[in-house]
Amino acid sequence: MANAAPSPRYGHVGVWTGSEMIVWGGTTGGVVFVNNGARYNPVTHAWKHLPTEGAPSPGAYTTGVWTGQELIIWNSQDADGARYDPATDRWTPMSTAGAPKGFGATAVWSGSEMIVWGGYAAGVPGGGARYDPATDTWRPMTTANVPTLRTGDTAIWTGRRMLIWGGTTTTP
Numbered sequence: 001m002a003n004a005a006p007s008p009r010y011g012h013v014g015v016w017t018g019s020e021m022i023v024w025g026g027t028t029g030g031v032v033f034v035n036n037g038a039r040y041n042p043v044t045h046a047w048k049h050l051p052t053e054g055a056p057s058p059g060a061y062t063t064g065v066w067t068g069q070e071l072i073i074w075n076s077q078d079a080d081g082a083r084y085d086p087a088t089d090r091w092t093p094m095s096t097a098g099a100p101k102g103f104g105a106t107a108v109w110s111g112s113e114m115i116v117w118g119g120y121a122a123g124v125p126g127g128g129a130r131y132d133p134a135t136d137t138w139r140p141m142t143t144a145n146v147p148t149l150r151t152g153d154t155a156i157w158t159g160r161r162m163l164i165w166g167g168t169t170t171t172p
Contacts, residue, residue: 005047006023006036007036008028009028009034010026010027011025011027011061011062012024012025012026012037013025013037013063013071013073015066016066017071019043020041020042021040021042022050023037023038024062024064024071025037025056025059025062026062034058035055035057035058036049036050037049039086050084051089051091053091054091054093055091056073056075056078056091057075057080059075061103062075063105063106063116065114066109067109069087070085070086071086072084072094072109072114072133074099074107074116074131076099076101076103076104076105076116077101077104077119079096079099080096081096081099082094095136098129098137098138098139099116099129100119100127100128101119102120102151103119103120104118104151105118105119106118106164106167108156108162109157110157110162114131115129115131115141115157115162116128116129116131117141117155117164118149118153118164119151120149120151127140127141127149147164148169150164150167150168152166152168153165153166
């Protein structure tokens with residue numbers, strides 16, 4: 001349905017493509033997770049729903065990045081993700097081999113990889129890994145000098161490093 005905003009939600013991913021805002025996933029409250037989203041064009045003031053075929057599983061507190069061409073969504077709670085290409089309006093599932101798992105992880109885009117860090121998996125701290133969309137592969141991150149694992153933090157990419165701030169080190 002065109003021109004209909006997605007349902008109200010929180011714990012979702014939102015990215016700016018340079019011409020549109022894309023929102024995906026989240027929760028409408030409690031444990032009601034959604035696996036839908038939409039694109040908003042501020043010039044035409046119009047919403048366009050995203051397809052759900054091939055999309056990642058429903059989840060709140062998923063993480064995502066904009067690569068310059070694709071939206072990459074990672075649901076670290078379920079260790080499941082997909083890449084959305086606005087040019088083709090299609091999702092491509094991601095490899096899960098070697099992927100991090102943990103509720104509430106954060107991610108940044110390095111220019112060539114999505115770096116995912118933190119979160120909790122059933123009360124067990126998660127970890128981190130780097131995803132390369134060109135090869136659809138995950139690589140574990142070094143554990144030297146890492147911050148305490150956490151959830152609810154903010155992460156940024158400086159051009160050379162991922163910086164992490166805030167969050168909590170207790171299980172949600």
